Amino acid sequence: MNQSTPTTPTTPNQPGTEAAPARPLLARLKGIGPVVALVLLCIAGGLLNPDFATVDNLMNVLTRTAFIGIIAVGMTFVIVSGGIDLSVGSMAALIAGAMIVAMNALATGASPPGPVTIVLLGVALALAFGAVFGVVHGLLITHGKIEPFIVTLGTLGIFRAVLTWLSDGGALTLDFNLAESYSPVYYQSVLGVPIPVWVFALVAVAGAVILNRTAYGQHVQAIGSNEQVARYAAIRVDRTKVATYLLLGVCVAIATVLYVPRLGSATPTTGILWELEAIAAVVVGGTSLKGGAGRILGTVIGAILLSVIGNILNLTSIISVHLNAAVQGVVIITVAYLQRGRRQ
């Protein structure tokens, strides 16, 4: 706060606040739409099936939300900066595959280290892969000057094809003993809350703090709002953009690390359509696809909202569970419709 900056041109009229009008109720409620929708859905769910409103079911829903939710937190950064990443589902599949292959190789090698060490090495490898993939995306987009849509459409194909090749079209399955020591990461609870939910919460809180309370987060929003203005305001635009893709890559890796112990395998269908679910969560959460502004909390609620729909359809028989995607689609369009006025 250097206040040696120049001061006071004599001002003719009294500067400052002229009778600030009361902020309209609607403006203050802005962004609350998804919360209202979520609450209404939960009430409806509870009325339709008493099993819905149980702690077990709640934890079940949150655990399933964790993968998409964690990816969506990273996706929020990319979308707020004005970018997009279509490759996250394929990236998760490839990271899962690479992780399994590497861990199996370690376990069957000469004088293998202990299973916990192997799992830790696998996790480190996954995070490294996510980071590298993200940086590659970022560099192709900034220094290569290629549209993010195109870059990640390309890697979407590449990642999945490599995984399919690795698995020879079938499944890559984690060594039984390793799966045994790895599975608590998905199935264990701490203080009654499953580990994936803890991780999801941590990632979300960290994401919210970074986006709203750091210079980096403000720069991400500034770039998405108007890249030129950001460039002229001495912001390192390219570096900031690369960092958003790096962040997303790491989020995908974290999601994958939680996902692998669930089934202990990776197949060519792993992570299919995750990119669309993650993007949908971000959009339902109130972040404009045009970039510039967004809320992590909104994204978290968006992700939960979408999986609650599936959960309710599973627990009730009013609408066939096969129509899950259709109901989600209706919700996405409705939310977008309700938010359209605020994007002026």
Next chain:
Amino acid sequence: MSLSVRFTQIVKEFGPVRVLHGVDFALEPGRVVGLLGENGAGKSTLMKILAGYERPTTGQLVVDGVERRFADAREAEALGIALIHQEFNLAEHLTIAQNIFLGHEKTRGLLLDRKAMSQEAAVYLEQVGLDVHPDTRVADLIVAEKQLVEIAKALSRKARLLIMDEPTASLSAGETRKLFALMARLKADGVTIVYISHKLDEMEAHTDEVVVMRDGKFVTRALTRDTDRRQMANLMVGRDVSDMFPPKRYAPADAPALLKVSGLTVPGWIEALDFEVRAGEILGFAGLVGAGRTEAFEAILGLRPRSAGRIEIGGKPVDIRSPRDAMRHGLNYLSEDRKGKGLHVDLGLRENLTMMTLERDARPWLDIKAGRAALTTAITDFGIRLRDPECAARSLSGGNQQKLALAKYLRSDPRVIVLDEPTRGVDVGAKRDIYTLIHRLAGEGRAVVVISSELIELIGLSHRVAVLHGGRLQTVLGPDQLTEDILISHATNTHEPIHAHDAHDTQSARH
């Protein structure tokens, strides 16, 4: 052929805010009427009502004796009312011809008749004096040319009343002259012209009468020939603008050069430019649009490639590759394009103000409270007028946006500050504030560069003025040479060298 318009008790409210308080006056046909008023006086809103972009809350708009309430701009256009916006309404990716016929495409059967459109567009382009092929993409035009395309578009819709909102804001002196010649021709054809501008010299020279608005009300009207510039300014502001420019205080002769540029070459724009600005000095940069003033400074900042040139700040050679490097060395550049490059108009005031110093101030988390306090200080220090400190930058008037931009670019406490068109689209009151501020900056020992297309501004503000023409430095004029005539002659390269020292720069630049 002409069109008469009468406003009766026009009131316009945006939500709880009333911007027009019962405006009453008539526009007589076939005249050039200057509409005067500070930013926020309601000129643009009134003209948007006339052109069908807004509807009055109450009151009547009478056109040629018939009361009208336009549902949209198309209905106004059908009567021959066209508004040339401050920001152009052109589709950048389309060609000139496509833009001119946008929404009124000529067809042959189901298909577009491109040839006919191109041919007819050429006729209108000739009328406005724009010598560019109608199939040129609008994105490839410079600002002045886009303006002419807007006018050609209006002519193609058979405009009988043309509203021009700040048409010369981004035009050079020569282009401005051409525009006024065109306005005179249109007037001779019977077109009524409403001309909105902050440039009082243009009002004085090119309007038949002026209508003054203040605070959403009609104040008075007067024949231009009976009203001089100073009276106009006083009417607009509602008080005496005794002196637009503070008295000049010259930097001491031994003040060090804070910014020294030698041999700057920017491919396609600038050839071997040398200049220096000393501590406490205000150096003006004059030139026509396309002379390369903005480009020179963008290159210094590393925003465009430079093929040669040495930059020294505070006596030390520096390697600047980005605005960030420049800021680290104490050099900031505020762009002429306030909404495109200067401010995040969709973000809040605090976010804008602190944008350039976030990393410096974060520890490591941002201190939102400190940011708010800084905004409160800036609002007072820079005289920013606003309704709600939580609003987005776009809801401020032009002058207040500019003050916010200045506050933003000064927050890092630069030694050298470059201001590109610092008063573009800014009302008289805010202009004076900004001039005072610029003087203060120099008084604090900073080096200030002001790029401007307003000669009066350069003359009133600068200690010396560098004149560029076609990417070459023509001359640097000292205090005793700062007159409009001399500036224009150098900027247009029509200067007849009289004194030997004048001739020196011109000759070396040419040969």
